Amino acid sequence: MDIGVPKEIKDQEYRVGLSPSSVRALCERGHRVSVQTNAGAGAGFEDADYERAGAAIASAADVWDRELVVKVKEPLPEEYDRLQPQQLLFTFLHLAADRGLTAALMASGVTAVAYETVELPSGKLPLLMPMSVIAGRLAVQFGAHFLERAQGGRGVLLGGVPGVAPGQVVVLGGGTVGTEAARIALGLGARVQILDVNIERLSELETLFGSRAELLYSTSAQLEAVLPAADLVVGAVLAPGKRPPTLLTRDRVRLMPPGTAIVDVAVDQGGCVENLRLTSHSHPTYREDDVLHCGVPNLPGAVPRTATQALNNSTLPYVLRLAQHGYEALKLDLALGKGLNVREGRLVHPAVKETFPDL
CATH class of the missing domain: 3.40.50.720 (NAD(P)-binding Rossmann-like Domain)
Structure with missing residues (x-):
């Protein structure tokens, strides 16, 4: 699968969706990863680190033009136009607090999986x-x-x-x-x-x-x-x-x-x-x-190096499943399926639907 990792643009957000070690794990399994220039610099990961791990360094337009986009924070308004139909987005979303983002995701046709609602059978939220x-x-x-x-x-x-x-x-x-x-x-x-x-x-x-x-x-x-x-x-x-x-x-x-x-x-x-x-x-x-x-x-x-590594320790297994199986991963992994918030124009997560019943 082709995977893109954008540079975060939220105020002083220096975390990055994939660390070099996560990129290496994906590349070793035959996936292709493109990382935006300087996406990991704020967390202490240089472009050369990603290249050694097997990634291609690319522009924002290039990394967003991928089958799977892995981020940390929700897309901001200036990124809405980059969302695409048939694309998987894996990131924190927190849609209950953001009607505008929810509507934008639905309008784009993207399939959006939120870290914070991936839920194990025990009720634990492993990515949150x-x-x-x-x-x-x-x-x-x-x-x-x-x-x-x-x-x-x-x-x-x-x-x-x-x-x-x-x-x-x-x-x-x-x-x-x-x-x-x-x-x-x-x-x-x-x-x-x-x-x-x-x-x-x-x-x-x-x-x-x-x-x-x-x-x-x-x-x-x-x-x-x-x-x-x-x-x-x-x-x-x-x-x-x-x-x-x-x-x-x-x-x-x-x-x-x-x-x-x-x-x-x-x-x-x-x-x-x-x-x-x-x-x-x-x-x-x-x-x-x-x-x-x-x-x-x-x-x-505020602590991007620690936070990026800690987040990747938890997200990587799920990224690997999405990269291997695409949409089918949401059916094969019940915990990951609970993370599905928006799919191809439809709001599907029960709690978010309850918050925005008119969408």
């Missing part, structure tokens, strides 16, 4: 997990930086110092993102509260963290009780294929002290904060209701 781990860890790293006075924060050191209480981190959601956010926050010495509606998951977190984290059942009353003491809130709510519920209404955000910060990792699916808007790595925060809001939808893009 590595980026969730990184995003959860970065959320606290970013949040700690935003709390610095020079960044507009209230001047709190999350770990505190002897004689001064540490900062308070509230994590909304106890899944992969929330667990990793809590892990880093605890490692910094912060006090941590995790809220979730799944009692079984809270029990698992007790086994993991013991008494180091406060594990709370999430209700409106409980959420409103913890916010006035929070220094940093991490939104880590996942609803596969759907928009997450809005937990932080504007009135609840106003309960937070001035200069505190919210990092909503769920923003690429629409976010769990009522008044959140998309930000970027270049301009990561804005101040509203005297609280710093961070809505960067591609947090792992």
Whole structure:
């Protein structure tokens, strides 16, 4: 199969769909890979690395003119015209938060498979997990930086110092993102509260963290009780294929002290904060209701070398199946089939169809 790897054009997105080692694995099986010039440079992979792995270095037009296109982030409006009928697109999509992209994919005739909805029989999301781990860890790293006075924060050191209480981190959601956010926050010495509606998951977190984290059942009353003491809130709510519920209404955000910060990792699916808007790595925060809001939808893009390798470790087996079997791979591999969002003009993923019933 002919496979194209474009250079990502999202703000400060330096990850790349295939690493040189993944390209080599594909080429060794007889597939032809074209990589856009400098597509991997931001992650430390030079064109020469790809050529040694067997790839051809090509223009953007050339790599998009392939049977299978492998990316990291969703196509942006300036890329919509490059989408083609009879083409397979494999990337993160997060369509529930983007009606325009959903409509563009349908109009193009492309078959789009989303990393975030590939689902194992156990319910696990194997291609979302590595980026969730990184995003959860970065959320606290970013949040700690935003709390610095020079960044507009209230001047709190999350770990505190002897004689001064540490900062308070509230994590909304106890899944992969929330667990990793809590892990880093605890490692910094912060006090941590995790809220979730799944009692079984809270029990698992007790086994993991013991008494180091406060594990709370999430209700409106409980959420409103913890916010006035929070220094940093991490939104880590996942609803596969759907928009997450809005937990932080504007009135609840106003309960937070001035200069505190919210990092909503769920923003690429629409976010769990009522008044959140998309930000970027270049301009990561804005101040509203005297609280710093961070809505960067591609947090792992800040560590592209680590993130690219971690993502490829998970995506490569599925890329190999798509390259070998084409559309048939979606039937042969049930987990991969769950990733199908759009096929030849039709919206097929149940959760996305529920979000856009009129498309």
